[in-house]
Amino acid sequence: MSNNETQCGCCEINENEKFSLLRQTIEKYEAKESNLIQILHMAQAIFGYLPENVLITIADEMNLSMSRIQGVVSFYSLFSTQPKGKHTIKVCLGTACYVRGGSKIVERIKELLEIDVGETTKDMTFSLEVMRCIGACGLAPAIAIDDTVYKRVNPNKLRQILAQYE
Ligand code: FES
Structure with a gap:
């Protein structure tokens, strides 16, 4: 398995595919700031947590500042910027x-x-x-x-x- 692949237990998901899924999700939610929480939820479901490169992608795609995204992520305890255990x-x-x-x-x-x-x-x-x-x-x-x-x-x-x- 290469560095840009992870194993989810049932299948292997390529990191590029995850980012593509993330971009589709943002598009589906019309990149609206009012949908930021739903987009973060979906991002966490795709990646398992919210690493910095995912937050940067969301900020870029939605034309929002990183501090705005980080403010929401740190406010809600259900969001995690660290990988979770099994x-x-x-x-x-x-x-x-x-x-x-x-x-x-x-x-x-x-x-x-x-x-x-x-x-x-x-x-x-x-x-x-x-x-x-x-x-x-x-x-x-x-x-x-x-x-x-x-x-x-x-x-x-x-x-x-x-x-x-x-
Ligand atoms: S306070 Fe612990 S289960 Fe309700």
Whole structure:
């Protein structure tokens, strides 16, 4: 595989094809500033995250300044300028989870994976995020790994939970 190709698991997508798809998306949204958020969403879906060369392309194609694009990207936590791991761990820090030890869970995961919130492990297996309420307040503290929610999480059991994904 050459440097300008990436493997998505089901097929190989050439980097040039991704940029072509991005330009088509911008065109579909008529390069209107009012559609910037949708365009960024689509760009993140195509590339997996929003690297600088993608933001530069969007700025050029839409005739917007980089600071305008970066302002929107940094405002919304769902946009990421860093590549994400294969699995995303979301630790709930909503009120119910927080009072039942949510922050201890965050600290334990940080210790186990040697990363901070918002970071990805070096082997690209896990990304760590925090969020507010994942709908399991009655069984707090809760975490979600991808689409699976773990309830009444005991920090001492985290190693076992994470091991299933390694
Ligand atoms: S506060 Fe954590 S699930 Fe609702």
